[in-house]
Structures are given as structure tokens and as C-alpha cells.
Amino acid sequence: MSGKEGLLELADVQEPEGAYHLQDQVGFLLRKANQRHLAIFAARISDLTPPQFAVLAKLHEVGDTSQNQLGNLVAMDAATVKGVIDRLKARGLVGIGRHEADRRRLLVSLTAEGRAVVERLFAPARAVSRETLAPLSPREASTLVRLLARIS
Amino acid sequence: MSGKEGLLELADVQEPEGAYHLQDQVGFLLRKANQRHLAIFAARISDLTPPQFAVLAKLHEVGDTSQNQLGNLVAMDAATVKGVIDRLKARGLVGIGRHEADRRRLLVSLTAEGRAVVERLFAPARAVSRETLAPLSPREASTLVRLLARIS
């Protein structure tokens, strides 16, 4: 509290950029952007969550796969993907069976209903992406997507 | 399956941009970017989660506030912020008390230890942001932050 160190204050502080502003941190902004996206998704696709849709979409793209493999493809850890698949199975959108050659693996596949559901949702899902990016110009939107991919 | 409609196919499809690629959707990228940020945060600040740190940082910035107010400031819903504050309280980092004038409100405040902890973490928290953005040039990083803020 003496005045003598006053002139050195700015040089001494550990925080070179001044006060910490939560609102400017990437992590906080990522969480908020995610929140808004979630809300838009829920508004347009009320009967499925984004992770559930991701699993169905991936399954549609690559065909039958093991649970772990599917988890890698949609960036979910083993415990998480199990929960998602359990719920999809309970609703009859996917089926599971044991792998022939490797009895550790669980083979996940789209049911006819699951296929119908996911194909019907591709258009709305695109609309979700569009609406999420709506505050930006097309050029800005593609920049954002490109940069996000780089830090993922 | 007849060949007659072949020439009209592209005009008829509901999906103007071809196949749906999960990896290109903003929502999927936001989730993955968030994941990477979470991992970086956990590696550098192992004893606190990002939401917990956000609450402490905000409390440090604005002083004592009600639980709901705090929730608004850190973009958490009432039920979520309650859980976060409960855990911080259990660890002695925040204290709670009833508001004088408005007995509905719960007044949340930093304890001395909470203040010490959050002040010690500002520098590591900055490092988390830096590392998250490390794959980008400084210019790209600031573009990303700006665009993220716009869609939040």
C-alpha cells in the first residue's frame, strides 16, 4: 500500500493483458455457441438429440459397425456411446447383435424405421446448421466452420 | 428405378448439396472443439471444472450476487448453477446467505480461499485459451473468437 512501487506495477503483474474477461475466452464462447445450437436443434428436431442423430447419421453413412468403432466416428467415449445406443435401441431405431468372428464386438445396425427416420431428418438437420450460422454472412460462416475444424 | 427420370434427378432431390456429412456440420464441430478445450482445461487446471471456474471468475468480477443473477452472467440455467454452487460451497470456495430485502434470493459470495484460488488460476486459464487456439495464427484466432461471439 506504499506509493513507492507504483511505477513498477504494470511491469510486475503476472497478467500481461489486464483483467480477465470470461466473455472473451474461447471456452466460454464455445459453450455458449453450443447452447444456442442445441436450442435450435431441439426446436426443429424435437424427438431426437444431436448425439442420437449423429449416431444414426453415421450408421447410415458407413453401415453396420461395432459400438466402439461407431464411438470413434462420432467422437464419443465408450461409456457415452453405449448410453446413446441403448436409448436408440429402446426406441427400435437400431438393432444390436454379436460379431461373428470377434465375440467381444457388438454389431450395431439401423433398423428399417431407423433408416426412415434419419433420411427424413437430413433436410431439417441442414436447416439447423443454416440457422445456427444465420447471424453470419456465407463467407463468415464458411470461415468459422473451417477454423472450428482446425481446433477440433 | 427406371431410367426415365434420370435427367430430372438432381432437380428433384430434397438435398440440394448432396450427401449429408456429419463432419461438416457446425454443431458437430462445436461439440468436438468443446471436447478438446475441456481436455486442455483438465490438463492445466485439474481441481476445477470450467463451469466451476466460470462461476468463481464471475463472482470475482462482480462481487456478491444472487444465484439466479450469477446463472445469467455465466450462461447457466437455474438448476445447473445450483449444482455448481453446491459443489463450490462444499469445498469452501463460496459462501451463501439470504438476501436482506428480498428473502427469495440467495446471496453467493467468494470466501477468502475462493478468492485466493481464482486469482491463482487466472494465468493458467489464459494459458488454456491460448493452447486451445494454438493451431491457429493470432489473426485467425481473433477471427474465430469474434465469429463465435456472434453466433452465441
Add this chain to the structure above:
DNA sequence: TTGCTATCATTTGTACACGAATGAATTTGC
């Protein structure tokens, strides 16, 4: 073979995250 190691799935425990319902206290509209 025997054992070492790796992989796949499951379970448990903790921590967000949010909708919906509830109850208490305050504010408002008239």
C-alpha cells in the same frame, strides 16, 4: 501351450445441462 498385452464392452461415480413442476416471496395492475 502359456502368459503378456491389447481391445471391446460394461459398470460405477461424478459433473454438467435443461425442461417441467412446485412453492415461497415479491411486484404489478387495477
Add this chain to the structure above:
DNA sequence: GCAAATTCATTCGTGTACAAATGATAGCAA
């Protein structure tokens, strides 16, 4: 000044998310 609407906090239920521990199976090496 009182009834209606609002606000604040809590609780419940569901759904991610991930670390860590466990058990089963497979592949590899000596």
C-alpha cells in the same frame, strides 16, 4: 390494497460426458 402475474430457488427426470475399474475375448510371443 388485493388478486394476478412474476421472480427466485428447489426438485425431479432424462440425457450427455468422461475417468476408472472390471471382465471377457483376442492376438502375440516365448
